[in-house]
Amino acid sequence: MLKTLTKSLMVASILASAPLAAAWAGSHAINLRATANSNENDEDYDGLVVFKNYVEQASNGAITVELFIGTQLCSNGAECLQGVADGSIDIYISTSGGASGIFPFVQVLDLPYLMADDRVAEKVLENDTEFMKTMKQKVLENSQGSIRLMTVGNTGGWRNFANTKRRVASPSDMEGLKIRTVVADLPQELVRALGASPTPIPWPELFTSFQTGVVEGSKNGITDIMGMKFPDAGLQYVTLDGHAYMGALWFMNNEQFSGLSDDLKRVVIDGFYQLQQATFASPKRKSIQAYQDFAAGGGDLYVPTPDEKAAFKEAAAPVFDWFQSNVDGGGDVYNALLASVEEAEAEIAAERGSDLE
Template sequence: MRLISKLTAALIVSSAIFAGAANAQTVLRSSDTHPDGYPTVEAVKYFGELLAERTEGRYSVEVYHSAQLGQEADTIEQVRSGVIELNRVSMAPWNSLVPLTLIPSLPYLFTSPDHARKVMMSEIGDEVAAGFEDHGVVVLTYYDGGARSFYNSKKEVNSVADLAGQKYRVIQSDVFVDMVAALGATATPMPYGEVYSGIETGVIDGAENNFPSYESARHFEVAKFFSLDEHTIVPEVFVMSKVHWDRLTDEDKEIFKQVARESAEKQWELWDARVEASRKIVEDAGSTISTPDKQPFIDAMAPVYEKYVNTPELEDFVARIRAVE
């Protein structure tokens, strides 16, 4: 009788262990520097919802927004080493690691956000993504980073000459530093989280970013002059640590890629709505929005293109991007 009881107990324990394994969930941590509710944050949450649904709960995603895990430079190293599994980050900070990312970061390359979306979701985007794997990450998809423009605390910028002598915060990217220099201003690479205090204390005169970032980071409180020059439309990358990617089955890899693509389409919808809402917020708060003639700005970029588009292969790559309709 005791033997039967022991066998029964063992079977119950074994069943419980098996059931636990069958329902085991892998929690994936994802970083974002933007605040909760921002389109990229919400898109990664949506990715997590779809992933949990398509894998029957085997995977879930926890999004650490508002730079909880550090600024972009910190989280890039974390995802490369496998400390975190996922990361949403601008493409520009990858420029020094993945040379081909320099091209989509060039000023006035894309004609509109829609053009950038079509390019990055084509085989051109696949070619750019291929360079990431040598540096420990796999690109799951591209998000829309919006059109970036200059804003400052001093005056309206209606021409290239108005930028002369001003100091602007830029992403830590040589392309951005050279772009600002070509316009006669001084570039100051600085973490995103330090921009507000930098403008407020006069360390910098302004920065450059899109309407949602300008609004959500409250930069409009210290920099009232926004110039809609739209110099860059730099894609965002949503990446996964290759350490963790390589552990996935082929079937799960397909699921990850598919739901990432769907999350990008969701992000585009959220982004377009947020741009309109953010512009209204900053205008209502008293920001002055100017719309300069872009051609002189485009003409000033000649030395930047000479420096970075310096081989026949890169010239062809740029031509292919511009040919996408």
């Protein structure tokens, strides 16, 4: 009796999954080439591992994901995004600075002091918000339909000011410091607004630049600071102002995505959701040990008071006008971000109120 029941259940299961299996089996196997210009200790890698595992299992092997970590396929944002556009790369993750040469409006993620914490940022970056819809539409339009923005996750927590010289508790403490930035315009404008000197330096050269005094500070998350051993190069002061959420933009070749069946599109979309959640969580866990190690090594961690943080935001005010005036599409994404932040804050306040009842 038990054997008969087991056999019946197996047959029922096979028949139930047959239409989906047949649909996938009838198409050629799909291999997605995904790259991240980082390393296996990075949040980007954590996200890709989760994405690969989910997509391969949920598609029953109809999709395979091949990971290229580092510079095997491309070495910088412009080169990698060109690879996505022409189809030699299927999936690529970039910081806002890395993608700004192709999509200048993504620098909106570097506008300072707009999102208060992780809870706000994670709501704002949900796929159905006004901000994300606007960003996705602009990426498609500006790439002539060749590149699709799939999701925005996190790559290192929050940007904080760090330096080799002194504790920074107010904008006046930034005066004269040479701060490393990426080549993107907005981070340089922010550093100037705070009275420091922006100095674009390639990431691999930053350790030596701290040692030699070419730069005296940077805008990084603690996991990057400790992962690159910057305290050994003299970086001993970190101000936890959390001026920008370190957004990770995940792009995909639009032709590859559009050519998938609806079932496989859903698998890929859900895979990017899993990836996003993994990158949200990874920096929170890794930063605990990173902060402990920084302090144990003699590093100075300073948390600005609310009044001090307000002073930083006030000093940075010219950056908002600059962004809207000088970045094509900047006003649209800026207004969409403000609207989504306001909505997120209202939702969170309601949720907290409900929990307190």
